[in-house]
Amino acid sequence: MNKENESVSLNRSLMEMDLFSNLEDIDVTADGSPILRFLICLVYSVVCAAGLVGNLLVLFFIRVKKERRKSRVNFFVLNLAVTDLQFVLTLPFWAVDTALDFSWPFGDAMCKIILSVTVMNMYASVFFLTAMSVTRYWSVASSLKNRTVRKSCSAKWMCAIIWTLATLATTPTSIFSTVSNVTGEKLCLLRFPGGQYWLAVYHIQKIIVGFVLPMSIVSISYMMLLRIIRNRSMKTSNPKRRSQVTKSITIVVLSFFMCWMPNHAITLWSVLVKLNAANWDQAYYVVHTYVFPLTVCLAHTNSCLNPIIYCLMRKEFRNKL
Template identity: 75%
Template sequence: APCINSSDSDIALNGLSTLILSAPVLRCMISITYSVVCVVGLIGNLLVFFFIRVRQERRISKINFFILNLAVTDFQFVLTLPFWAVDMALDFSWPFGDAMCKIILSVTVMNMYASVFFLTAMSITRYWSVASALKDRGKQTSCSIRWVSVVLWSLATVATAPTSIFSTVTNVAGEKLCLLRFPDGQYWLAVYHLQKILIAFILPMAIVSISYLLLLRLIRQRSMKNNSKRRTQVTKSVTIVVLSFFLCWMPNHAITLWGVLVKFNAVYWDKSYYIVHTYVFPVTVCLAHANSCLNPLIYCLMQTGERACDSVLWNKRKYYISLFKGYLTQNSSHVTLRHIYSTSRFSKSV
């Protein structure tokens, strides 16, 4: 996870030695990767801002509003990467002071939570929008998208509170490290990482997967039986959305979970644990950070999938319009204003 030095590669507070002795070549490569991710992420998310601002002709849609918030979180997230690149290049020695440690670590974690929350909200909104339209509801239930965004940002802030409180610069073997240090040592650090795995990965992954699976099933059953091209288009975009989220975050959370089990004495600390946390864990952190570069691409794919879904709804509207025209042709002498009003109202509600 983004708590680079607060996971199981940090200090052991009960007399264990430090685990952070990464090879110089690996540290250099990861620092360079952080820099590249920062540049690409900044450009990609700025393009998202530009695209939404230029292409938005009317009121911003729910999905685009979530995408805008997602771009804000990723933009803020990649701004922290230069600090972590320097930290990595200096073998985790933090040169920016205690205040910047709290600020950078808190901003990193908060935007990690916010990014995951908005991706999850987008999956629910996409399914609900299509499901509501295909079920011919005359009146669709809705809520303020801005209030939903406020709630998501508030949840991300609350989830970040432990990081803001317990992040600090600590001297370990003569080096200043920016990490989390809980009063009661490893137990609360393990609890912190466990809740992070649940809130930032397992629950969102389950919700995203279920939402998109329901969306695919709904589209296949109701609207795309005879349109394999659009069905494939939607399926590809949905698959990439889910896989990118899973592949970017799963390795990091899997290793973090291993560390949680070690801290709870459920598994033993051994050489393989040391090697994984020294050499593999920094790579998984880098992979998780790369998700901020992929989100602009995901945005484009979701727009493609959304256009395919919207084309389904438009085809359905055209079907009812054709029925209406046929009705006018066959019964032109008996058409009343009441008929026209009720029929046109029905077609608009589809």
């Protein structure tokens, strides 16, 4: 009996490996599990609702109350809220796609638009978080005063550069996203003419530009900021201020890392498989099919955490609320 079970398991693995070899130039995570699809749809719905409320509140406080004129960081927060708001507006489309077992019902044009908007706002959100960390450090380190006009112009130019970089990083997605017929289902995905090699290159770009470099810059900026705060606290005997800043920075860095690291870790595993640097096996199939969609949900929650971390935790915004 055990030998029969082992034979069935082996045959199933061989069939899955054969399916993977036929689909080596695309990423397919559909498995038809209703529980998994329900969980993903539920997370998307909660993130969409929380993200809409949180980011609209941020836009109201900064745009209507004219808070953006008082701080360059607030100007970045305004743009961050805009990009996160655009991002959460794509979630209903992905929820429907998930509910239909990853079968895309909206056509090829909407596939390109929604996938491009999703990726572009992912890059823009990460870039704005990085710019905010550098700005916070630079503001404290330089101790600039009475340069409001110059700060405003610099912030506008930096935002323009960030949106341009995010658009350029999204170019491959806009070009190669399409609706493909896979095993009888229409899926919205990326399909490169060069096969798995260029898909691996695309994922490497996403990992480096969308996570490794920003995470490194954010970590270095905040560590240097903590060093300045610590030195000033020792001179002014203000340990409470140092504790508050340390707590705030720890939350920012950990939330960014915890939301994005699992998704990029599995993506890196996928890259190694595509480049034949790692073997495709049952463990990879299980992780890619069942765990990877959950890491995507976790990454998406960053869009509803951002307004909480960067605005609603700040005293001036809580007082206005």
